Amino acid sequence: xxxxxxxxxxxxxxxxxxxxxxxxxxxxxxxxxxxxxxxxxxxxxxxxxxxxxxxxxxxxxxxxxxxxxxxxxxxxxxxxxxxxxxxxxxxxxxxxxxxxxxxxxxxxxxxxxxxxxxxxxxxxxxxxxxxxxxxxxxxxxxxxxxxxxxxxxxxxxxxxxxxxxxxxxxxxxxxxxxxxxxxxxxxxxxxxxxxxxxxxxxxxxxxxxxxxxxxxxxxxxxxxxxxxxxx
Numbered sequence: 001x002x003x004x005x006x007x008x009x010x011x012x013x014x015x016x017x018x019x020x021x022x023x024x025x026x027x028x029x030x031x032x033x034x035x036x037x038x039x040x041x042x043x044x045x046x047x048x049x050x051x052x053x054x055x056x057x058x059x060x061x062x063x064x065x066x067x068x069x070x071x072x073x074x075x076x077x078x079x080x081x082x083x084x085x086x087x088x089x090x091x092x093x094x095x096x097x098x099x100x101x102x103x104x105x106x107x108x109x110x111x112x113x114x115x116x117x118x119x120x121x122x123x124x125x126x127x128x129x130x131x132x133x134x135x136x137x138x139x140x141x142x143x144x145x146x147x148x149x150x151x152x153x154x155x156x157x158x159x160x161x162x163x164x165x166x167x168x169x170x171x172x173x174x175x176x177x178x179x180x181x182x183x184x185x186x187x188x189x190x191x192x193x194x195x196x197x198x199x200x201x202x203x204x205x206x207x208x209x210x211x212x213x214x215x216x217x218x219x220x221x222x223x224x225x226x227x228x229x230x231x
């Protein structure tokens with residue numbers, strides 16, 4: 001029986017573009033048309049570099065750490081001098097701006113339903129706890145959550161196994177009693193299942209086949225019959 005439901009945030013509860021696309025739009029607004037492929041490459045390479053720096057204790061997973069990560073991104077994209085920090089700071093601000101995102105139409109209804117039925121509800125976010133808490137408060141969603149786990153909680157961004165082990169430790173139940181809900185196959189579906197949790201993929205664009213447990217919107221989570229299928 002499911003006791004705890006853990007959500008991903010962006011793309012699951014609130015509508016938002018993938019981070020490389022958001023960075024591309026921010027840079028375009030500043031007059032820099034670099035192309036999404038180039039930004040994608042810089043995004044994932046800078047994330048790997050920042051992870052190594054964090055593991056060596058050279059940067060923290062906090063606001064300053066994200067600034068450094070974005071500065072690395074800008075340098076990989078060919079920027080130099082003061083413009084590096086200026087663009088990195090703008091990206092940090094824009095990424096945290098709740099005004100750029102909004103809940104999906106069914107989000108509040110589903111969260112209300114889960115809380116009324118006394119499920120514990122949490123979030124595992126790719127951002128920092130403070131940043132995401134602020135975003136949820138601005139979107140009037142914070143009251144629905146019992147816990148928020150960010151990359152800065154364990155210094156282990158998804159899909160690092162430490163993130164999922166931490167979720168299990170604070171859920172205070174068996175892994176099979178946790179349902180992970182998200183829109184990214186690796187981070188929100190495959191890896192939670194590897195850690196013996198249940199998982200359902202939110203596939204709003206019907207991109208995945210029948211061999212994946214998926215839903216088109218969050219609405220099935222309001223249905224006890226749907227949740228009872230997870231053992």
